[in-house]
Amino acid sequence: MKASQPASARQLFGNRVVQAIMVSTLFLQIGIWVRNIAILLFVKAMTNDDAFAVSLISVAEFAPIFIFSFIGGTFADRWRPKRTMVWCDLLSAVSILGVLFAMTYGSWKAVFFATLVSSVLSQFSQPAGMKLFKAHVPEHLVQTGMSMYQTLFAVFMIFGPVVGTFVYQSYGIETAIGAMGVAFVLSAASLAFLPRDRKDEAGKTKSHLKEDIKAGFRYVGSSIVLSKLGGGFVAAGLGLGLIQPMGIFLLTERLGRAETDLQWFLLVNGVAMIIGGMLAMSFSAKVSPAKLLAFGMVVDSLSMIAMGISTNYGITLGLQFLSGFVLPCIQIGINTMILQNTEEAFIGRVNGILNPLFMGSMVVTMMLSGVLKNAITLVPLYVVAGVLFLAGVAVLAPLFKLKGGMQPETEQKAG
Template sequence: MSQESAFKDFLSNRFVRAILLSGLFLQLGIWIRNFAVLLFVMEQTNEDPFAVSLISVAEYAPIFIFSIIGGTFADRWRPKRTMVWCDILSSISVFAVLLTLVVGTWQVVFFAMLISSILSQFSQPSGMKLFKVHVPEAQLQMGMSIYQTMFALFMIIGPVIGTIIYGNFGITISIAITGVMFLLSAFALMFLPADKVVEASREKTTVIQELVQGFKYVVSNRFLTILGANFFVAGLAIGLIQPLGIFIVTQQLHMDKEFLQWFMAVNGVAMIIGGGIALAVSKKISPIRMLAAGMIINALMISIIGFSNILWLSIAAQFFCGLMMPAIQISINTMILTNAEEAFVGRVNGIMTPLFMGAMVIMMGLAGVLKQLFGLTISYQISAIFMLLGVLLVMPLVLNKPAKKQVKVDI
């Protein structure tokens, strides 16, 4: 089958059309909310760094607390129903925040971030589970490529849309639009195929028991265990350099701090192109090889950025970093779906995500200390070494190409 006919066949899938439309509405709502809240809080607090940092806490803290729990419930509940209700509840919470905002308590905007972030930890693994159910395995990598390309596109246009809407209409209308977008996402999800009715013949288990089963499943599956270790070191690498980009711009390249937005825009444009390339080669390159290649190139580019004080060279390296990022993300999501049984997809996703996010946040916290101790260049070389370590961890899977094996876990 040609790439074009495979793509048409993929888009003819009712599930794909509904999930992409839902994702479009969600991304619009999320980016409008994120930038409206950011700009509003900066105005209300006179750019207080602590208040601004609380936005990130409200957005990322639920990932640690609720990701594993959400993944477990994604395996217990009907995934379509879970996703629809999560979007509806997110919309209700946003309108509740809007009502309180009108009364005059501006601090409630943090809850708009917090509540929808918590609910997303239940919705996201349910979406992965539905990908496993409704997309043929041969099309999973293509599906992840298209999905990732949409996210990359919004990394560029999202801040622009959010800033324009807040600048023209203010916080009240911005929050209202966010609520409407979440409702439209829920409406789009109504067109998903009905959830399969699971036979009630299984022995009843508690949430704790199923949570433990999820951990046992990952540990018993060699592929997933290695992938989890790769997740962790990749999080260390990305977390270390994420707060240091501003110093690359000001200290290494001797540009104004405002140039950072254009430096990051290069990354976003490259991610869109990289998503398209990943889509084109998804039928020819296995996910594990795509992951290894992406991390090797990223390690080299991170090293170059750390050394370079030449503008065009740093921009080129930043571009290739962005170009490879979709390959890394797409291959990881594809391998989780293809190497986890349907009954465990939610829990596997819920366990893997905190590994990456936890490592990333740890290194974000240490980034300033490491920069002071070793300098900017060495900090970037440490990040590159973590990336290469991630490649070494998955190399046995690249070389041995073991047959996919799904592990049964005793209940």
């Protein structure tokens, strides 16, 4: 096994599709983090720290996931993936020119449009990238490839805010938005090195869109793996939403620390994700994605409960590290299971169904978390969040006996 791992790593790094997608993701992450931080700081400055105006940034970023995720996934299944990704990046870059023009001759509020457009287009581009991964990466390398992908995201969780803050504070909002446009163009250029789309990758465009949508829901419903994943997504989203806005209160009320200490929590979490992602890359081939996902969710749930109970800053910081350490296991397990258990023709629609389940349930409990905190206090809130994660593991438990790969009954029913 040890002898085969370096060969597998060389095979993965030498894969033309993996190389192009990773370089594209690198440029996209630079653009996204410059966008997120620069627009956040700019809007705060222009509105004198108006919380409602700042919240609109999140609305512009996350609302398209609900509205366009399934639509984007359906069209990604109908269109050629390479062409879809390149055009999405180029259209994002063109929209940046429109934003700069509007800011020069119109209103500064056009900055919200930059977030909205790139977020909408990502709902078409992301599932197209998953389709390419499915088509061109050998199945035994998928889980390792997902580990690389998630580790890159973890790196930017640490360095992204630094880059975004530097660009905005040094050069201003116009340069920051211009840098976004350049990043999108470079991403599109790197995707040019992808293999040509196969002629049959245009999808069965003769079918009606409505029929494609119905087929997507039937496909997920007919698959044991995907339907159980959907249930796990809902449970995890409900739990995460409860505590997502509560970190600042955990610091100030439970631990008696200053608000500024939140940056150390985020830093510890990001470092832990990088370490966890690199370790997961080394042993992911030995562990089934279902067990990897369950391990991450169990440890995360226990960490949540312990963080809510703890009154010691050092212990809570250690638990935050542990939570970030296992997060790549959850992300890698989810993406690998989707790729291994979904036909290439349905990748976009499966993503478009499962992602809103998670995001929607998370937003529901995020809206209720403040009211619940006042009603039952902080400790029970964290305990309930941990229990919901454990409930998600219980939903996924039947999948532990499956060895991965597409289930025969799924292919038959989908057909």
